[in-house]
Amino acid sequence: MKDFAISEDPAVQAQLDRLGALSLPQGRLGLDTVRELCARLGNPQDRLPPVFHVAGTNGKGSTCTYLRYMLEAQGLRVHTATKPHLVRYNERIRLAGQLIDDATLAALLKQALDAAQPDLTPSFFEVTTAALFLAFASVPADACVIETGLGGRLDATNILPTAAVTGLATLGLDHEAFLLSPDTTIPDAAVHDPLVRIAFEKASIAKAGVPLVTLRYPARAAQMVAETATAHGAPVLARGTAWDAAIGQDIAYRDAMGTLTLPLPALAGLHQAENAALAVAMLRHQTVVTIYEAAMAAGIRAARWPARLQRLGHGPLTAQVPGRTVWLDGGHNPDAGLAIARHLAAQPPVHVIIGMLANKDPGAILAPLGGHALSISVVPAPGHDAHRPEDFAAHSALPVRSFADVAQALAALPPGGDVLIVGSLYLAGDVLRRNGEVPD
Template sequence: MKDFAISEDPAVQAQLDRLGALSLPQGRLGLDTVRELCRRLGNPQDRLPPVFHVAGTNGKGSTCTYLRFMLEAQGLKVHTATKPHLVRYNERIRLAGELISDDLLADLLKEALDAASNPDLGPDLEPSFFEVTTAALFLAFARVPADVCVIETGLGGRLDATNILAASACSGLATLGLDHEAFLLSPDPALPQEPLARIAFEKASIAKPGCPLVTLSYPTLAMETVRATAQAHEAPLFARGQAWDARIDDAIHYHDARGTLMLPLPTLAGTHQAENAALAVAMLRHQSAVAITPEAMAAGIRAARWPARLQRLGEGPLTARVPGRTVWLDGGHNPDAGLAIARHLAAQPPVHVIIGMLANKDPSAILGPLGTHALSISVVPAPGHDAHRPEDLAAHSALPVRSFADVDQALAALPTQGDVLIVGSLYLAGDVLRRNGEVPD
């Protein structure tokens, strides 16, 4: 099973099956294929409303969510592209505030896939899943009226399919950390060699000439790389600690050259969410395509929802297994995510950890920061993917590690006391939301 291959709509499923048969040709990197695919489709990426384009290791999806809710609080119609989806592929494309319909999704995927393999248009492009997805979302955004677009990159930024955009109202850079190293740190003597600097280069390369690049602050070498990359792209740089800043306590105290704002803390759990909200505010404050009032910013921060990011699960079939207890769900799987989860849970009671983690991820990224705050460790599969075995995780924990066929069984076997954290993979998180009846809308 592939994470994108299931839909209850037969027309969508037919196109997802075609997507599932695609693979990235060995050794092919670059944007030539997606550019040619979009050319065959009439270059929809050149006919979009103003775009806010966001990259980063962690926090980019949350930053996009804050942007969306603040823009919508201003009364604007917003197209949003985020990834990955948790339960339904439709979650990747939101049109004027609503998830794309099955009928339109099926039509656009078919149009993009047909254009890639139509001999009358040229040789078969053999596009990847991500290239077809990007072409389809550009078609949707170009054809359905809206005031603004918010687009999240996938891996990296420089070679991400969304980076064929010629311009943006504003580019944003969230947290930087090590993840997807096999792709983002592939050897290239012409590029920065220090790992975090290379990550910074890849992600900051979404910068566009004359378009503001708004960033957080980073370690010295990474910040120097971001600055050099912005300069190379002729993009004005607005970095935290220099062009803007935010102090976070019981509110977000935001400050830049235009003045000071006091904004509410997000309802989303975790102190890092206030940092993501501040970045979104800074992006809105350093662009000129749309005007957003402080009142709309505050309303958007309060209203923002983003599933599977320290989400407290509601009542449902899974949480009924552990009545009266808090069940946290987070798709985190890298060191930055592990630290953010641990910081939040430090003020909460200890938790039983149920973890399903892809085999190519480091278990210590999550289990290490949790430390003694973990009451027990239960291992479950990451649905549809190769996952770590119990013995793999046992090496990273002083606690005994038990194995279960799924989250339902793991919850049922827990002791009668103690809250719960389900963590390790967005694929696992999507399965949990589906099983608990909390499908994102």
């Protein structure tokens, strides 16, 4: 699936138009094309500051955010690559703490796209990755925080030759059409067990001699993570063995080096404290940079990550429902649904406004919410094929209403009750733009 990107800058838009015309040739998987593209660009991936590389089904973007904020709280210059963007393509590339500017972005995309001509047929994601490697190699920094896209083994970022540390966030089912596609090269244990296959794909970012820091997983998935890391020559540092964290009024972190007492994040949800603990464990188990406890605490407090149980501020959309809390989350898979439901269980019931891509499970969010939903309103996922109201009806006892957009759905809500807008990061980006909360 191609991503969607627009820009108000004509030079950037010219390159985004070229980028948007790309597609992944049917049946082509592997890293050969991105390797060749980067070779034509002088292999910028070999000249990066120390890399913190993170994969996972959910939580990898948040983990990268905590890493960035903690490294910056230590006074370090940090490049960050996260995905997808919510409003502006520039969000994907942050250079030394600042979103890439339009002029630099246009030049780098042009350089990467031109290098592919006339014979390479790279995808949107491969060109994006080559451009961010070029950016990171050209601007001095102390560290790079890089999030994978789909999977890990075949993700374009996985041509990185090494890293300071790698990390694995939660494991669950998502992007099944890509990550569970038939492949004769995968281990036998991963052939018929989707979670084990996901574990194999994600853990394949492991690099020789580089610690792979992980969360707890079901035994069969944990075994595949360990086997995959061993095949790559990487030590596994798993939660519950190499490190652990008790989440209560604070984060009580411990490992062989000692204990830390760290604050809970400002980001909502128990899962965010878990993601912060993973980021702390990654920092504690690498030896390239030194991060003190005070910087970890400051970074956890300061971290912001849009559209992840974000409480929207005042704007044109929230003004339609004065006095109500409006939550925004881009979650769209079962693990995200459970995390959202756990957080909202302690909150008043909510009116749910949902827009979800047609290739996602329509029950992923509604089923965990159960009776905590006051009403269900369905809206499109801008620019993409989305589920129809009848697709959600089987997953809720409530009537399901359809609206042309979020503004109409908000206007039609009955009095009382907070609001959850959920189901797609594309929808979340549209909401942020309409409410005047463009990420910076």
